[in-house]
Amino acid sequence: MFRLLGFPVHVRPGFVVFMVLIVVLYGDAFGLWLAVALAGFTLLHELGHAVAARRTGAEAEISLNFLAGYASYVPIRPLTRAEQIGISFAGPGIQIAVSVVMLFALGANPLERPSYANDPVLLAIWWAGPIIGVFNLVPVLPLDGGNIVTTALDRIVPGRAERAMIWFALAVTGAFTVFALIDTRYRGFMLIMGFLLVSQLQLLGSSKSVTSPWHDADEALAAGKPAKARRILVSALSHHRPDQPPPPVTLPAERVAALVDVLPEPWPTGDPWNEYVLANQLMRLGRFEDAAHYAADGYLRHPHTLAAATVARAAGALGDQSTAIGWLRTAADAGTSPAGLAAIIDSSPELIGIRQHPDVIAIRRDIAATHAV
Numbered sequence: 125m126f127r128l129l130g131f132p133v134h135v136r137p138g139f140v141v142f143m144v145l146i147v148v149l150y151g152d153a154f155g156l157w158l159a160v161a162l163a164g165f166t167l168l169h170e171l172g173h174a175v176a177a178r179r180t181g182a183e184a185e186i187s188l189n190f191l192a193g194y195a196s197y198v199p200i201r202p203l204t205r206a207e208q209i210g211i212s213f214a215g216p217g218i219q220i221a222v223s224v225v226m227l228f229a230l231g232a233n234p235l236e237r238p239s240y241a242n243d244p245v246l247l248a249i250w251w252a253g254p255i256i257g258v259f260n261l262v263p264v265l266p267l268d269g270g271n272i273v274t275t276a277l278d279r280i281v282p283g284r285a286e287r288a289m290i291w292f293a294l295a296v297t298g299a300f301t302v303f304a305l306i307d308t309r310y311r312g313f314m315l316i317m318g319f320l321l322v323s324q325l326q327l328l329g330s331s332k333s334v335t336s337p338w339h340d341a342d343e344a345l346a347a348g349k350p351a352k353a354r355r356i357l358v359s360a361l362s363h364h365r366p367d368q369p370p371p372p373v374t375l376p377a378e379r380v381a382a383l384v385d386v387l388p389e390p391w392p393t394g395d396p397w398n399e400y401v402l403a404n405q406l407m408r409l410g411r412f413e414d415a416a417h418y419a420a421d422g423y424l425r426h427p428h429t430l431a432a433a434t435v436a437r438a439a440g441a442l443g444d445q446s447t448a449i450g451w452l453r454t455a456a457d458a459g460t461s462p463a464g465l466a467a468i469i470d471s472s473p474e475l476i477g478i479r480q481h482p483d484v485i486a487i488r489r490d491i492a493a494t495h496a497v
Contacts, residue, residue, distance in 0.1 A: 131174045131186055138190030154244040161252035168222060169215040170195040176214035180207050181467030191319050205275050212271040216260040223253020264293035266323045290328050297321050338372035341383055354386045361392035361399060380405050391418060396426040403434045412441040429461040433468045440474035449483050462491045
């Protein structure tokens with residue numbers, strides 16, 4: 125394991141075996157350069173995901189495995205669909221951009237095969253860079269293109285898009301596999317198809333339809349069943365669950381306000397994630413005092429950076445700069461998500477007025493020191 129730009133990078137034995145196999149199978153200069161190019165562009169690809177994730181405040185790490193790399197991250201706040209799509213696109217985007225620039229810099233045009241086909245270095249860059257980058261944008265899971273479409277589709281069928289996309293991916297991959305078995309010209313794709321099928325079956329086995337309780341409650345309220353909507357939200361807020369169901373980022377503010385109105389007071393507590401979601405929705409509705417009190421109570425129960433940072437945001441919105449700074453220091457001292465706190469300080473409009481305050485600058489400097497490589 126080593127660190128790159130602050131991210132842990134785990135090089136698994138399978139990745140090394142895969143590189144060696146490429147060199148052995150080709151047995152020439154092209155095979156050697158293809159292994160080098162694949163290693164470099166795979167790392168660059170995953171670094172693109174990791175950097176995009178860190179911009180949202182998430183902690184990320186990279187693993188290089190057989191046939192593929194992975195950038196895993198844990199969001200510390202509800203991510204918008206645009207942010208999720210941005211993270212998915214960042215990997216192939218940077219891979220394609222850098223490889224195309226490299227090809228042009230070396231005198232090759234990626235759209236003109238004679239300019240690179242006879243040079244093993246250029247041909248290796250062409251395959252490992254733009255070709256695999258574009259392939260990753262094919263809209264089937266677990267490729268990045270599949271993740272992008274899944275995220276967009278989740279707006280239409282919240283919580284059910286992933287499973288639908290897995291079945292679609294299985295159908296497409298299975299059909300192409302059968303086609304490759306019939307037409308020998310495409311037998312070279314069998315290893316990739318096998319990898320995709322295994323990955324898709326694993327996704328199918330681990331996936332489940334996780335709907336947002338907020339969307340379920342909204343449907344109940346729209347059907348004229350406020351008591352059912354109340355039960356759904358009370359259960360979500362009161363009972364801890366290991367997953368993090370999607371927040372109601374796509375619901376209009378007036379419908380979120382209607383959901384908040386059906387909740388009994390005092391508002392239920394018990395699940396840190398949904399407490400945090402509720403506090404953020406109160407901020408969205410301009411109920412800053414309510415958000416501050418609810419998040420502060422949540423911090424006493426579950427001392428977490430995000431709860432304290434929400435209080436700071438609410439205080440900033442109310443113009444109480446000293447309280448906002450104090451809660452930012454509390455958030456930093458909690459230490460559960462320094463990268464998330466940095467993102468909140470840098471991007472929250474409620475904190476613009478104190479962003480250049482010496483104490484906030486010191487907090488930001490402490491966070492940077494924590495993440496120094």
